Amino acid sequence: MTETANPKAPARAARLPGRQDWSSWPHYQAAGAGFRGYWYPVCFPDQVGEKPRRVRLLGEDLFLIRDSGRIFGMKDRCPHRGVPLSHGNKQFPGTVSCVYHGWTFQLESGDLVAAITDGPESPICGKVTQPTYDVAERLGMVWVYIGDGEEPHPIDEQLPEELVGNAAVLGQRIQPRQGNWRFACENGYDEGHAKYLHRAALWRLFKPMPVWNTTKIVKRGRWIYRVQEKQFWEAEFPGLGRWSGRAWYKAKPSKETGNIGNTSSHREVNPVIAAQEFPGFASVSMPGVLRIAYPTFIHYEFYVPVDEDNHLYVGVMADFHKGLKTLPFYAKYLGAVRWLFHGQFSGQDKWMVEMTDAPPEKLYRPDDSLLQWRKLAEDMTEDRLDRLREQGLDPVDPTV
Numbered sequence: 001m002t003e004t005a006n007p008k009a010p011a012r013a014a015r016l017p018g019r020q021d022w023s024s025w026p027h028y029q030a031a032g033a034g035f036r037g038y039w040y041p042v043c044f045p046d047q048v049g050e051k052p053r054r055v056r057l058l059g060e061d062l063f064l065i066r067d068s069g070r071i072f073g074m075k076d077r078c079p080h081r082g083v084p085l086s087h088g089n090k091q092f093p094g095t096v097s098c099v100y101h102g103w104t105f106q107l108e109s110g111d112l113v114a115a116i117t118d119g120p121e122s123p124i125c126g127k128v129t130q131p132t133y134d135v136a137e138r139l140g141m142v143w144v145y146i147g148d149g150e151e152p153h154p155i156d157e158q159l160p161e162e163l164v165g166n167a168a169v170l171g172q173r174i175q176p177r178q179g180n181w182r183f184a185c186e187n188g189y190d191e192g193h194a195k196y197l198h199r200a201a202l203w204r205l206f207k208p209m210p211v212w213n214t215t216k217i218v219k220r221g222r223w224i225y226r227v228q229e230k231q232f233w234e235a236e237f238p239g240l241g242r243w244s245g246r247a248w249y250k251a252k253p254s255k256e257t258g259n260i261g262n263t264s265s266h267r268e269v270n271p272v273i274a275a276q277e278f279p280g281f282a283s284v285s286m287p288g289v290l291r292i293a294y295p296t297f298i299h300y301e302f303y304v305p306v307d308e309d310n311h312l313y314v315g316v317m318a319d320f321h322k323g324l325k326t327l328p329f330y331a332k333y334l335g336a337v338r339w340l341f342h343g344q345f346s347g348q349d350k351w352m353v354e355m356t357d358a359p360p361e362k363l364y365r366p367d368d369s370l371l372q373w374r375k376l377a378e379d380m381t382e383d384r385l386d387r388l389r390e391q392g393l394d395p396v397d398p399t400v
């Protein structure tokens, strides 16, 4: 028998194993299924009708149903024998009845108001209340609040400020995707990947991408911003040679580094966007909202946790115009943006998020963006738990 090397042994020992877990940010580490205490977009209003629609959010199963025009949310497990209530339907206005034995719950309160197969005098009525969810409609989507029994904050406090009170035309896409929501959010905000991974995407084909740049992260209010300082369009790598983000078919890079759009542009900035005075072009806030400001529109991504392994990618494009001026936006969105940006470009991100496997991880200089985002999430979660405890509530703290 000939001796062969162990095929599992690495050829050489690795250097610097890096961070083995995320215990520096215990709440972030524990938030695989998402952060409680926020509103999340889950579907479009016309997808909710008189029959229950199942939704999985932060690992919880619930359903949405419309009654007299309003959308209600309720936990999807019948307390009687655990059958999904979403298989039931409406037998009386303002209620839903379980398909199995006809337990009937009021949509507004969750109270059990009838157990049809036990007759009108059933003594179980009034003794059972099914958990309900707060639901809102904003930005052309249906949002659900997931909390710990507290009164939800107004949804407008959580939306990007510029979308509250300004007229905007919106293009939205909601897409179920594999992978943990944190990988999707970190991918969205990560400093390094766009200029490399997306350099040949059709959306970027005629635009130059810097090879690298220096950046700082600035906190303002509940957002942190990536502020581009100096961009380098070409670089000489010692011992290797030159590497460039330019090409003959791409536009010439701008001489100045701007912070509206990632490659700067001389286009006039829409007054609503200019008025925000964003310190940097890319910003992120809880519970996983990315905002990229361009001269004429803003692109948002909401990373909605379905469970540990799945999320919803919600892309929203906002153009701050009114009336007839909105028509070119729709033409541009439907004709190009939807396919090139929300489609192919964002498909490259989807591919990476599916493959990301961290921790362990060994971060590099541009990943300061990730460290700052995790810190923001950690700090805001601690603040929220303190607030709830002051109210006398006992929120679930998965870190203890």
Ligand code: FES
Residues within 6 Å of the ligand: 078, 079, 080, 081, 082, 083, 098, 099, 100, 101, 102, 103
């Ligand atoms: S399981 Fe729902 S009514 Fe029996």
Ligand SMILES: [Fe+2]
Residues within 6 Å of the ligand: 187, 188, 193, 194, 198, 349
């Ligand atoms: Fe990307």
